[in-house]
Amino acid sequence: MNLSRRTFIVGAAGAVGTTALASNKAYDNAVKKAKKGALGKxxxxxxxxxxxxxxxxxxxxxxxxxxxxxxxxxxxxGGCIFSECPNVFGDNAKKHSPEKSIDNVIKWASLSPTIYPFYWINPAAPDACDIVDMAVEKGIYGFKVIRADGRPVDDKSLPVYNRMAYHNKPITFHSGILWDGRPSSDNFRPANWEGLLDVPKLRFALAHISWPWCDECIAVFGKLLNAILARGEKVPEMFIDTTPGTPKIYRKDALTKVFTVGYDIRDHVMFGSDCRTDRYNVNWTTDWLKFDDAVYAELGLDNGWLDSIYRKSVERYLFGSADTKRSIPTPDGIV
Ligand SMILES: [Zn+2]
Incomplete structure (x- = not known):
């Protein structure tokens, strides 16, 4: 099998839309014609x-x-893969140095032009800004953060996020309850990310629709869009990563709210599985795709919307967009 030329079954596993999003050929042709960046992606x-x-x-x-x-x-x-957890200490820290973790995730991504390696960084590390520079130089396409020791946005981490914005690289945050065996939930409530208003030009995603604080996640999304009124175009661009998280009985409700709240969420809601690279659980992913597709069908979202959720949002998240025109929500009664 020649893996250098990708032959993914492109289209919709479990899609309810009638037209598949594309054929393999369309994928291959697009790859051939595409502009290539670091690592040939x-x-x-x-x-x-x-x-x-x-x-x-x-x-x-x-x-x-x-x-x-x-x-x-x-x-x-394709998709985005996050390097191993950086919060290791003692002897293990050597085995998992940033450089080794970056090389490792790059290797995992090496056989596809559309699997993008991300580096999971500890933004509180004293040399975090240098690590961002090194990661970008090596070809990393984005970052992942689960702030283990405090609020996700603070004086320590803001310069690091600014550095990512400077390099035009996005960042996916864990948001929502974290089953880490510690009293950490306060750190993961979506309102904590309002501090990113001080990082204009940053593209960031809150994963898991911040479950169980999905309403708060949507509200923060609206607030950041509305902040354009006060700050001009200089506000960060927030994305919602729908990775479960959400148990099914909550998920339909959460997705319905995301897509019917009335905010300009097109191309800003992405799908994720939370699978592992070493034992990617195909059934898990296709099961969630099927579930989500059924919800989207009920909401009347057409193939254009499916393409937005499953492709265009990721595209915009990874590379940004020249089209920055967004419609700005102005909630009644909130001044
Ligand atoms: Zn995850």
């Missing part, structure tokens, strides 16, 4: 297909062939 516009924007690398030897095969099986065209 497609940049600017993503080829047709569905993308999984939230996948984790666990410690161990990369097996990029297996990952590509799993993507094929799940009907995915």
């Amino acid at each position: 497609v940049v600017g516009s993503l080829p047709p297909g569905r993308y999984d924007a939230h996948i984790h690398v666990y410690p161990g030897e990369p097996n990029p062939e297996a990952l590509v095969k799993s993507f094929e099986k799940a009907g995915l065209a």
